[in-house]
Amino acid sequence: MAEEAAEAPPENGSGCDSGTGGLERGVAPIKPQYLTTKEQFHEFLEAKGQEKPCRETELDIRGKLYLAPLTTCGNLPFRRICKRFGADVTCGEMAVCTNLLQGQMSEWALLKRHQCEDVFGVQLEGAFPDTMTKCAELLNRTVEVDFVDINVGCPIDLVYKKGGGCALMNRLAKFQQIVRGMNQVLDVPLTVKIRTGVQERVNLAHRLLPELRDWGVALVTLHGRSREQRYTKLADWQYIEQCVKAASPMPLFGNGDILSFEDANRAMQTGVAGVMIARGALLKPWLFTEIKEQRHWDISSSERLDILRDFTSYGLEHWGSDTQGVEKTRRFLLQWLSFLCRYVPVGLLERLPQRINERPPYYLGRDYLETLMASQKADDWIRISEMLLGPVPPNFTFLPKHKANAYK
């Protein structure tokens, strides 16, 4: 299996993946280009004449562009698209520790890495030191990743009320036990993603960061908003700047509202070690290229359709090309389209750059496809999906999942 993986064309833009399989238990077959288990990854490196990695405690990703973990939307096919456009670091969608420990295959599938993902981590959510540590131990034995991240930014009630996600920012003793416990069993660096705090006017991050550093966390990403705030108001980059000092010498990545190379430049001026990009990548995955090349890219609607076409072909490889795989690919495409429609083409802007929190007035695109792609209606997203995947089944309906795809 690994030999076939090694023979696969190198992924510097257009590699491929396949299969729907899970992890080591052998329940579902792992197809060639997934490098899911440690053994597969080491065989792959050996075939390429590279050494097995030794224990790493530091994560050297300073100055790199980090594609945020994105539940539902940050699936493997989408991450492949972002890698092609220059994302340096990628992370799997948040996986719930208890689901992993129960052996839920759908949860294990979230940990899959594509071979183009050369710096890849997985993100865990949990509330208790024993389950988190057990889970870290299991992952350490079974999956090949460059880092493990704890989601201490998750705002959703279901997680928060159980004491996980953001709630850990107020449960220091438990948080410390989780970090120390996981660190003890992991051979790769442990990172943490946090918010400014829970309530809007009570910043906690600056007090927490020195603790995290002392507990042995390799890197923290700070989303510059509180739980209460969700996506209302802009991320507080002034506060992020203050936190850089509090975290030092531990690297701090900043996160929030980056949609242009100017935004990224401003963010880097705060002294952060790097930036994480979430919705910006969903609106325009070519943002990574724009940042690296310091330019605005007036991408055409047909180029954008080509990106969607590549996504669907990666999706069919990943989820299968049978009816079920096609409909799964369509659902994930539609989730993505609910964000993509917010992109306003550079050539139509009166003032550059577009800002993530500004709702553009209704506009006509420069061609039919550009207008269709700007539509906020689910029916029009479905039409785009039909161009790529054929007609939807009878009685098909679609509702976007994430609140962040709407304007406030």
Ligand SMILES: Cc1cc2nc3c(=O)[nH]c(=O)nc-3n(C[C@H](O)[C@H](O)[C@H](O)COP(=O)(O)O)c2cc1C
């Ligand atoms: C669709 C969607 C899914 C998300 N899923 C996760 C997740 O699984 N884990 C996480 O830490 N953050 C998640 N987030 C939050 C983002 O990683 C990021 O912190 C937030 O969107 C702010 O960054 P932005 O302003 O660049 O969008 C998600 C955000 C969106 C829009």
